[in-house]
Amino acid sequence: MSTVKLFKNAHLISPADLGTMDLLMAGSQIAALQPGFDTGSSNLPIEVIDASDCYLVPGFVDSLVHFIGGGGEGGFASRTPEMQLTDATLGGVTTAIGVLGTDATTRTLTNLLAKAHALETEGISTYCHTGSYEIPCRTLMGTITDDLILIDKFIGVGEIAISDFRSSQPTKDEIRKVAAAAKVGGILSGKAGLVSVHVGSGDSLLQPLWQAVEGTELKLSQFYPTHINRNEAVFQAGLEFAKAGGVIDFTTSTTSYDLQHGEVAAAAALARALAAGIPAMNLTLSSDGNASLPVYNDHGELVGLEVGQVQTLYQVARQAVLEYQVPLSDAITAITAAPAAILGLKQKGRIAAGMDADLVLLHKSDLTIRDVFAKGRQLVKNGKAIVKGTFEQ
Template identity: 75%
Template sequence: MEHIILIKGASVFAPTAQGIKDVLIAGNRIAAISENLTLENSNLPVTVIDGSNKLLVPGFVDSLVHYIGGGGEGGFATRTPEMQLTDATLAGVTTAIGVLGTDATTRTLTNLLAKAHALETEGISTYCHTGSYEIPCRTLTGHITDDLILIDKIIGVGEIAISDHRSSQPTLSELRKVAAAARVGGMLAGKKGIVSVHVGSGKSLLQPLFDAVAGSELSLKQFYPTHINRNEALFQAGLRFAQAGGVIDFTTSTTAYDLQHGEVAAAAALQRALAAGIPAMQLTMSSDGNASLPIYHANGELIGLEVGKVQSLLTAFQSAVLEYQVELSAALTSVTAAPANILGLKQKGQLAVGKDADMLLLNRHDLSLDTLFAKGRCLVSAGKPVVWGTFEKPQHCATGG
């Protein structure tokens, strides 16, 4: 028998405001959203949760995470650690997309896919992109199109690097061929086949993507460029890209050095893009969790390295609403409905009958996380994990002697 959960009296954002509602979860799906829901058969095993003074919102969709770590730009000792389940759940993330980055030699697609399956078993929904920074792309089957068609969890390609000294310096023809293969594979598999694009601080900015689309049958929406808040010049180029019909992503993980040297905080970038008239469904934020965040001198020398945090996604969302006065539904859209739509994840990013029961209860006053459900299962309660990853050590309260 499916377990039934009834959340009573929460202020529902789907991500648009729906008012005070009750929400019924049956198994892993949302069964009903209405006022004053009751169950006629009192013999059903029902868990009732008081949602009063809470916001009930969709679980976050993090479109860029390094499940198995990344980096190594400073040598083997600088390879960053793998993500654990509670890195995601305590950040409000119920769906994550894993990628490879600079290193596709010691970090492999087989390892990435295995980690995706592990995290799914532990409780959240996971997907992957084939490829990495470089072109020709590393793949599992030998071809981008085949990976998309034959491997359920692979939904796109990336993150392909442009305008970056760590990229493979792809040609116009190479970018087009990757996008075309992703497009065809996506069509045949019923997926979006998006190309996730890592954009560095090089002077070409987003021009390679404009050039790849010009004179071809490709669309700007085939590409999903990230790190658009890296500096002011790239942010302005990102606005032009979005105004031309593309979608753009702001990275929430950062360093004090980068912010002091021109990076636009993700929450501020979201506020400014919305103020510039970019529709919320074209704007997303992602964590770049567990990526390396290398710090380079102007001459290209590596002078430091930090690690991306999935938690930064929740922090940036909170900052957008509380500090930058972004409308709550718009801020939510950037981490729920917009990335789900861009990636073609039809069951994710919204609260609606029949959708997956991925949802968060947030405390109204500070938007902190109280409860998280992933596919109808409670993984976080009262702000603390109730489900841990297989090799995570639960933090038990100390008892006095």
Template identity: 70%
Template sequence: MEQIILIKGANVFAPNTLGIKDVLIAGCRIAAISDNLVLNNTNLPITVLDGSDKLLVPGFVDSLVHYIGGGGEGGFATRTPEMQLTDATLAGVTTAIGVLGTDATTRTLTNLLAKAHALETEGISTYCHTGSYEIPCRTLTGNITDDLILIDKIIGVGEIAISDHRSSQPTIAEIRKVAAAARVGGMLAGKGGIVSVHVGSGASLLQPLFDAVNGSELTLKQFYPTHINRNEALFQAGLDFARAGGVIDFTTSTTDYDIQHGEVAAAVALSRALQAGISPMQLTMSSDGNASLPVYNVQGELIGLEVGKVSSLLAALQTAVLDLNVNFADALTSITAAPAQVLGLKHKGQLTVGKDADMLLLNRQDLSLHTVIAKGKTLVSNGKATVFGTFEKPQHCATGG
């Protein structure tokens, strides 16, 4: 029998403001959003949640996660660990997109796809991109377009790298061919078919993407550049990219070293971009969870390494709203409706009747996490995980709330 959950009296953000509403979940879908919902059939097994003094919001869509770890820039011992289920759920992430990065040799697409299926079985929604930093792209079928058409979980390509010493130094023609294959595959499969682009601190910034579009039938919306808050020059280039019609992504995982050496914190970048007049639907934040966060000196030598955290996504939302006075709906859009739209995930990122029942209850005062519901099932209650990954230890998986 399908689970029925009735959330009473929450302040609903869809992510636009709906006000105080009741929300009914039937199975894995949102069945109703209305005032004072009453279910007359008392024989049904119904779970009623008190939403008073809570904000009810869509589950977060994290558009860039390294499910199976990443890194290795400092040798085999620096390969970062895999993500576990509660790394996502205790951060409010109910939909995550897995990617490969620098290493596509010891980290493989088959492993990434298997991990995506595992996390889906454990409770959240997962998707993948084919390819990695390098061009030509490694694929599962031998062809980008075929991967998108034939493999359900693959929705795009990436993250390919530009303006970075770790990239394959792709030509403009190579970037165009990747984007064209992604577009055709996305069209034929009914998917987003975007190209996720890792942007380094190289002097070319986002120019390779402008060059790829110029003189072709491609548009900037085909590309989804990330790490745009890496430094001030890239941030300014990102604003130009958005003004020209593109969508830009800010990375929430960071290090003290990076902030001290010019990185713009994601929450600050979001605030400044909104103040610059960029539409909230053109601005996203992602965690880069479980990625390596390498620190290089001016000679390109590795001098430090940390690991990205999915939890940084919720922390960035809190900072943006509570410390920087960013409008809550705008900040929320950057991790719900905006990434869902650019990725082509039509059933994610919004609280609307008929869409997937992925939602969170946040405590109103401090935006801490209270409840996580993914695909209609409660995974976190009162700030503590109630569902765990297969190899997780429950006593180690709790957070405040």
């Protein structure tokens, strides 16, 4: 099969609406895009893909996935399973960032890094954060700064936990030191050096981040808080954070229990934040894929457990358009350009010459996924996986 592919008559959502164009993919990169591309004089074997009646959008960027599973809140038997390749690709995800969560004892950074390399070998782009919920952060090289400088796949730290009974109850000075180390590591390695922040339902909301920034050279934009749709109070605190220039993230995996107990549905949260005047580039969606979704009673006792799904990322973006009238370009921004920007992934999240050839074809009629390409390789065709992970049937 040719490594040069020409998408004909595609409606490009870059995520800006570029209208109908042809796109030329060469190897792992986008080579060119223009109306009516002429290949008549080319001697290259070119595979032509009819993209009529489809939107061509960037591959989706999932900024929070538990590659090696999570959980354990209900004991060893409640540890959730590892992510598989098609968990991502069937949902259009071509770039994913792996994290640890509550458990940094039986889930380790070495295991996380190995799984990231495995998923990359199988077909998608992967990165990781060093650390976990707890502060001081566990690292591989001894410090956060060393991890970011010396380990290519590590681009940030987290997800550190605040306002949550499962957090290590960090002080503002501890949060400052984590952010400072991440910043220096990012500067010296050419990475974002951001701090991914798990936000619980505690009364302190996002105040620990405001307090950490106050009176320092740190900026809100270095913190990337997630689960901002956890409840109405967290959502409102998130809007304040975003209006001050921060980027906030809504979690797409959920349970009926959470929705019945005050969680703001992610699609509704995106629509409401846009209506409140928050710029699309300050809003992202992430799946929290393969995380445990614990259900607690009023006494804090675990009574149930579900598993986050990577494919909810695309499902919620689609729902935002079809049910909440979010403009398609804004919904696509939340799962492409916006997360790529805050994560510092300069080759991801947009359709332009020279960018990585991560592309998704969506049927215009219902926004379902037709085809998925990652680094120029087709992984999904006509809605079915044509490439599977090593141990998938």
